[in-house]
Amino acid sequence: MTPYWLILGIGIIGSLFERPRVLSTRVPVLPVMIFAMVIIALFVGLRYQIGTDWYTYLVYYVDVSRLDIRGAVEYGDPAYTLLNWLSSRLDFHIWFVNLACAIIFCAGLYVFASGQTRPWLTLTASIPYLIIAVAMGYTRQSAAIGLVLVGLHFLLRRQGVVTFLVFSVLAATMHKSALMIVPIALAPLVWRKWWAIPLGLAVGAAGYFLLLRDELSALFDLYIASEYDSAGALIRVGLTAVPAAIFVAASSRMRMPVVEREIWLSLSLFSLAMVPAVLLSPSTTAIDRLGLYLIPVQLITISRIPDLLGGSEASSKTALFACLAYCAGIQFAWFSVGAYTYAWVPYYNYLQIWLR
Structure with a gap:
């Protein structure tokens, strides 16, 4: 369990020494944070037999390795299946797929976090659940979330609707469920940018016919009917x-800018609606999967609390300590009472095998 706490410790130390930054439309270069993201990418991507779906992904890898390139593309989410196919042709293993997805995820998380007023606190807020539970448990979804985070950065900082849609479609090639975030995030822009409606509809239609049409029935049977x-x-x-x-x-x-506030408000209201939905839905899994793409609401809120409550430097530091304690508490609870902790502990890494 120690490695997980060391990763959280990196985020906590960075959070304690950072100063609030001025928001910028550009992605800033933060060398120390980039180094930390490289460590996290190796920690997540080279994990060995970690996560409840480890063997499910392994079976998937073996199945794809037996196909030609056309069969691999048609087998499932095209970008993810192509990664599996390429890894098998290069005579690598599942570690290559996991590492590639971890790099995509960490790059997206860096772009998103570095665009916030407190990048290190944003990163720290992501560690207990988004990194440890999601990125190490849901490989495909984590890569999709990384791409969505890049899209959100450009949507929030530059109102780049087209860029957001492009990254959302790329995310859907990793996991089709990523397209569900599009209408929620773009809803506040409908009245400000009327052309976002036909553009969103066009992208939605293209995504449906290219990615969802053949599997929508199967997904309904899996998540709803069953x-x-x-x-x-x-x-x-x-x-x-x-x-x-x-x-x-x-x-x-x-x-924050008005448009950005409205987008986060839309995502937050939808997050609140998920609570009665999960209580009333015949399939909690469908709601659970959608909820993965709303995790950025956690990051943005936690990272803003010290400045929200910080009327003075002392109160700001107190709020910061409270946020860090909250993150540590979430991680402690997850490892203490989590039903699937056994799949994460003890931690093993491919480097331990290669360096023997």
């Missing part, structure tokens, strides 16, 4: 709902 449930879905939805409630309550006091 009443497929995910254990702990309510808790995971709640992890986003609490920060979402804070953001909604304090949205008028958040120091």
